[in-house]
Amino acid sequence: MKKIAVTSEGPSLDDQVDPRFGRAAGFVVVDLDTMETQYFDNGQSQVMAQGAGIQAAELIARAGVNCLLTGYVGPKAFQALSAAGIKIGQNLEGLTVREALERFKSGRVEMAQAANRGAGR
Amino acid sequence: MIVSVASGKGGTGKTTVTASLATVWDESVLAVDLDVEEPNLHLFLRPRIEGSEAAQLKVPVVDESRCTYCGACSDLCQFKAISVMGRLILTFPEMCHGCGGCIAVCPEKALSPGQRELGEISWGEAGRAGFLMGRLRIGEAMSPPLMRLVKVKLDEMIAARGGDAIIDAPPGVSCPAVNAVIDSDVIVLVTEPTPFGFYDFQLAWEAFSPLGKPMATVVNRAGLGNDDIYRFCRDKGLPILAEIPFDRAIAEAYARGRIIAEVSSELRETFVSMLGRIREVAKQCCPKGVAHA
Numbered sequence: 001m002k003k004i005a006v007t008s009e010g011p012s013l014d015d016q017v018d019p020r021f022g023r024a025a026g027f028v029v030v031d032l033d034t035m036e037t038q039y040f041d042n043g044q045s046q047v048m049a050q051g052a053g054i055q056a057a058e059l060i061a062r063a064g065v066n067c068l069l070t071g072y073v074g075p076k077a078f079q080a081l082s083a084a085g086i087k088i089g090q091n092l093e094g095l096t097v098r099e100a101l102e103r104f105k106s107g108r109v110e111m112a113q114a115a116n117r118g119a120g121r
Numbered sequence: 122m123i124v125s126v127a128s129g130k131g132g133t134g135k136t137t138v139t140a141s142l143a144t145v146w147d148e149s150v151l152a153v154d155l156d157v158e159e160p161n162l163h164l165f166l167r168p169r170i171e172g173s174e175a176a177q178l179k180v181p182v183v184d185e186s187r188c189t190y191c192g193a194c195s196d197l198c199q200f201k202a203i204s205v206m207g208r209l210i211l212t213f214p215e216m217c218h219g220c221g222g223c224i225a226v227c228p229e230k231a232l233s234p235g236q237r238e239l240g241e242i243s244w245g246e247a248g249r250a251g252f253l254m255g256r257l258r259i260g261e262a263m264s265p266p267l268m269r270l271v272k273v274k275l276d277e278m279i280a281a282r283g284g285d286a287i288i289d290a291p292p293g294v295s296c297p298a299v300n301a302v303i304d305s306d307v308i309v310l311v312t313e314p315t316p317f318g319f320y321d322f323q324l325a326w327e328a329f330s331p332l333g334k335p336m337a338t339v340v341n342r343a344g345l346g347n348d349d350i351y352r353f354c355r356d357k358g359l360p361i362l363a364e365i366p367f368d369r370a371i372a373e374a375y376a377r378g379r380i381i382a383e384v385s386s387e388l389r390e391t392f393v394s395m396l397g398r399i400r401e402v403a404k405q406c407c408p409k410g411v412a413h414a
Contacts, residue, residue, distance in 0.1 A: 051201025051216055058195070061206040076213055084206045 002032040004104065005060045006097045007070040011039035017100050019071025019093035022053030028097045029063050032105070038063075053077025057084060069100045069109065078115035088112045122285045122403050125155075125305035127329070129321025131292035134311045134341035134365065137375060139289040140165035141382035141392045142399075143250045149284025152247060153275055154254035155301040156291040157240060157264050164378050168252035173243035176255065176270045178219040179234040183210050187231035194223035194232060203232075219266050239267040242274055251282055264297045272304060294321075294328035302329055307403040308336045309362065314346035322350060326357065337402045339395065342367040360402060363395040 007024035009016045018024035027040040040059060045052040053073070057080035060068060068086055071093035081088055089109035092100045103109055126139045136154075139162060143152040154162035181194070181203055188210055195205040202217035203210070214237045224232045240257040255271035257264055279286055290301035302308050308329055312322040322338075329336060338354050343364035354361050365371065365381070365388075374384045382392040 048199075048201070051199075051213075054201040054204050054211075054213065054216075058204055058206050061209075076216070079213075080204060080206070080211055083209055083211055 002067065003029060003063070003065045004032060004067045004069060004101065005029045005040075005063065005065040006092075006100050007068075008039075008097050013037060013098040013101070014096050017069070017071060017092050017095050017097060021068070021070045021073045022056045022077050024056065024070070027056075027060055027063070027065075029060070029065060030101060051076075054080050057081045057086070061086065067104075067111075069104055072117040073112070073115050074117045074119050075115040076119060078112075090116050122307070122400070123279075123288065123305040124285065124307050124309060124399055124403070125288040125290050125302040126309045126311060127290040127298055127302050127325060128292055128311045129294055129323070129325035129328075130312070130318050133292075133313050133318055134339070135292070136162050136165060136289050137341070137365075137381050138309065138311050138339055138392075138395075139287055140380045141388075142287055142396055143247070144380050144382045145389060145392045145396060146250065146285065146287070147393075147396065149251075149282055150249075151251035151253060151275065151278055151282065151284065151286040153252075153271070153286055153288045155268050155271060155288050157255035157257045157267050157271065158291060158297070160254045160256050162289045163252070163254060165380055166247035166250065166252060167378075168245040168247035170243050170252075171245040173241055176239040176242050176267050177236040178217065178239050178266050179221060179224075180214040180217040180219065180237045181212055181223045181232040182235035183212060184231045184233065185210065187229045189229055189231075191228065193226045193228060197222050197226050215262065218263065239263075239270070242267075242271055244274065244278065251278060251284075253278060264291070265300045268297065268300045294324045298325075299328065299332075302334070303332060305334065307399060308332075308334050309339055309399060310336060310359075311339045311341055312350055313342040314340060314344075314348070314350045315342075316346065316349075318346070319349045319353070323353065326353075326359070335402045335405045337362045337399065339363050339365065341365045360398065362398045362402070363391050365391065 005027045007018040008028045009018045009025050023046050026042045029038045045055040061084040069089045090112045126135045154160040192205040194203045200216045202213050244253045291297045312318045337360045344367040382389045
């Protein structure tokens with residue numbers, strides 16, 4: 001079973017990928033076997049003064065996600081996601097959630113080795 | 122008596138005023154640089170440093186053999202400095218504010234205090250004045266934890282030597298500036314009569330008024346700009362303790378690291394009278410405050 005979380009500006013597959021990870025509006029979590037989707041609101045992380053990326057990582061780790069598709073990930077979130085064994089596909093901003101998933105399924109999303117943003121941005 | 126010298130805008134003359142006041146002080150005084158992000162009082166007072174110590178913040182260290190991943194620590198920490206994800210516990214020491222809450226709530230006693238270096242505290246003598254400063258470690262993002270440790274040392278030194286203290290505060294009106302003035306008996310706001318100086322001066326007055334401490338103003342570079350500051354001080358009942366003229370001789374002395382009170386007998390008299398007026402202001406209480414906190 002493979003569960004993918006995509007940072008999203010809204011709850012559906014046709015919403016835009018939210019470029020931010022820690023302060024994303026929410027996560028569309030897709031079970032690749034059944035294509036069932038579930039939406040997790042990330043409002044609690046958005047209002048944090050600091051540590052939004054860490055809290056967002058906790059949220060998707062608890063949802064049983066194995067892989068994250070997003071725009072940018074900061075260093076602490078990257079550390080937390082990596083420690084939780086969650087693979088990260090970055091630089092997917094400008095796509096819809098569905099397009100990001102299609103790109104991932106066709107094998108055209110490379111898994112990141114490092115954060116692509118500074119802390120707190 | 123503890124006097125803090127603050128400002129809204131940076132570069133208005135806090136250190137100039139602090140160094141000069143320390144030089145003309147009529148009793149035992151301790152000069153304290155609490156602008157730990159960029160301390161510079163020592164450049165003027167040229168103290169003989171007698172001791173220094175590394176300042177440490179207590180951050181949690183996990184004993185994984187005891188941790189049950191219950192998440193009590195993670196739920197408590199509003200800074201996400203400790204995070205539990207399933208059977209995984211992570212710490213982010215650089216995010217920790219050192220409150221010790223996680224260590225206190227852990228039911229398994231799996232957390233113990235470790236250390237993050239905040240910077241250095243040093244002390245000594247500068248002529249007749251005592252001297253104390255903090256210097257933040259390069260890369261450290263938070264200055265209030267170090268400032269609090271400098272203030273603990275301040276209390277120890279005042280208890281040992283008696284007398285007064287004068288604090289050179291950081292600029293601005295955020296946590297570091299408030300931390301610098303919050304334990305003082307009187308706040309001296311140094312400003313300059315320029316539009317930028319006046320704007321930030323109002324912010325400082327608004328930020329510090331709710332503390333309910335006597336406040337007073339020193340106008341530096343008097344002769345520049347306009348009358349806005351004078352009008353504001355009159356309206357708010359803020360005494361103007363002194364004016365320091367906008368003068369080339371003062372700028373030259375400053376640039377050479379000299380203490381302004383030693384430039385001329387007139388300037389010395391300006392600071393002697395400023396000190397007298399600070400003592401008068403410190404005796405007052407309950408200035409006109411702003412309505413909101």
